[in-house]
Amino acid sequence: MTKPRVLISGASIAGPALAYWLNRYGWSTTIVERAPSLRTGGQNVDVRGAGREVGRRMGLEDDIRAATTGEVGTRFLGRGGRTVAEFPAGTSDSDGATAELEILRGDLAALLVSRTSGETEYRFGDRITGIADGTNGDGTTGTAPPGVVVSFEHAPDERFDLVVAADGIGSSTRRLVFGDEPEIRSLGLETSYATIPRTAADDDWWRWYNAAGGRSITLRPDSHGTIRAAMSFVTERTRAEVGAERRTVDEQRARLRRIFGDAGWEAHRVLDGFDQADDLYFESIGQVRAPRWSSGRVVLLGDAAYCASPVSGMGTSLSITGAYVLAGELAAHVDHRDAFAGYERLMRPYVEQAQQLPPGTPRLANPMTRAGVAAFGLGVRLASTPVLGRIGSRFFVPPADAIELPDYAHLER
Template identity: 55%
Template sequence: MTSSRTALIAGASIAGPALAHWLSRYGWDVTVVERAPAPRTAGQNIDVRGVGATVLERMGIRDAVAARRTGELGASFIGPDGKVAGVFPAGASGVDGATAELEILRGDLSDLLVEATAGEVEYVYGDHVTEVEDTADGVRVHLRSGAVHDVDVVVAADGLNSTTREVFGFRVPVHHIGLESTYFTIDRAPEDDDYWRWYNPGRGRSVQLRPDPYGGIRAVLSQLVSPAWAAGSVRRTRAEQVKHLRGAFADAGWHTDRVLDGLVTADDLYYEHLGQVKAPQWFHGRTVLAGDAAHCASPLSGMGTTLALTGAYVLAGELARHDDHTDAFFEYERIMRPFVARAQKLPPFGPRLATPVSRFGVAAFAAVVKVVSSPPLRRLGDKVASRPADAVDLPDYRALVRL
């Protein structure tokens, strides 16, 4: 292996800082470029499962992640009458179900990952990649600011709608699932508890409330949309989105009026059309995709963070293990592809099962939840919600660590 190998990574959320951590420990010089003007501290609940938790352990930050868990106690489904239809306490069945052991806010995990690279990795905020060009022995990366970096490899790790992926020449359509979700924080009320509460008011809508470790409640308003419409829709402004949600959820009942009132003052509101990325190849030349930019599985999979952490660990390990970047990229894909394929398999009919349209569908969903959440069948319910979080033979690269 040669020394002073260099990499530029686009994206400072989860996959980017995780990859930077491992590369720096293998002796690489790493720069992470983030389009946002400052670290992104906002974000909803994400969970780390199976091999993802193993990666955190090998990074030496699993205890720090556990210390910043959201405190979520499990999942609670609310019936059409506003009463609890069924509860799935976390860990009650011995299966990692809807609520994982390591449940954390996205911004908190990102903060811990960036903190773990302090002093070893250069972070550049408010900039992004505009052009890459092959040179005789590397790749020249041009940034919007005019800065130029000559590096050995360049990585797109900037999410589902990655712009860097396009700059690299990858033409990868997003496969829209047909669900629009809006996320924001509201004040905690006396009637709130520490369960992930899921309420279906019908017409393909859901209202979700989840605890955070800072005394707030993370709200999610979701509604079914046409995948084709989602692919061609024009993004709404914040004001337009608030108006849209007020109209769409005005008659929803339960705690929805309170949630809609919270839209006005929420400073972390954002929305997305859920989708998956199925890139036919994750690299060419010295450019490579990582995290959601390569293989977004969507929040419905419950596997996005685990895939991002594991993929970053494998990509960095293979780059450390091989002198030739192409050999490393091939091995990275070979190891991760089957794992990603398993993780991207969503339940039949996608979100329509959990977000019924008709009154009958809402009542039927609540009835099924009531039966499956009963103690004799709870393990079955948790198995349905479990994820293939250990479906990869995780290599051990720790002998390669230099720092």
């Protein structure tokens, strides 16, 4: 029998993870990625709970552990960089502001691609520009086999059985099919990320510093001898703020200097590092709230379907878990419509819980006034004490275990 052909848009985490499982079930997978090569940059991501269990079933847990960033925990800093409170890294699948398994996004993507490159066809430097879903691929009836005819920016049109949009919160593939239907809900925070040089004064803690005006600066270690820096600031909580990343890199650098020039601590070091960085990335933090995750033979996965935002700590676990469930449901059902329904039935409660952020997030952690900064420092200091630690932990530990994973092992070919 001919293998079902699936086209996946996006070669970050969700796309290659889905390809891995579909390959094990005997499907043919192709991944198209608009970047000219695999994007190996990115910040620290957590592999928690159900996502970590899926990693075990993939045989990836030891590889992730070997590539860990070495982050030993989280420190909140006050004026002058003094430590206000600290939280050591977790020691189980799910606990800790710093997960037991922390890995750079690009390193995890590289692991997933290496596990699939022998069976999955990767097409870099191209993107989907049109999708015609129907009996003939163009919505008309006829003798052609069912499928989706996909148009590309550079390659000729091609027919696939299914198309999966796994190309992030701003998914262009999603827009082709769903338009503006999924709501991108702004959380009122903008964050810029880049890699900067490590100095002798740096350590292996995730250091978090707040300045009045809703500003924060974080420095995190990585496994490559550099530091992953981020600058965040509160914006208006409107949908229009999402998409601010369309500024040019130079415009953003100038914007950050205006906003963080008087922030104190390591602000000038980070701003200077951002000026030299070739991986500066910035985004308006938001969540994707999609009323449905599929239309015809097209289905959404990962951030394209249900981005919970970086502040949730659940993005990677949702992507890996969603890939596992979607692939398993496709293998378990003859009709893709039944598979998509099963995928949504199993994943939506997990997603909805992950998207329920602690009250006041993210403004609570990015106070506007000096008094607010002082109050936040007092709060994290109390939360770090043994007496109040259990109460405080609910703000740092996401619901990573809140799904019962099906066992699809019997479906492998």
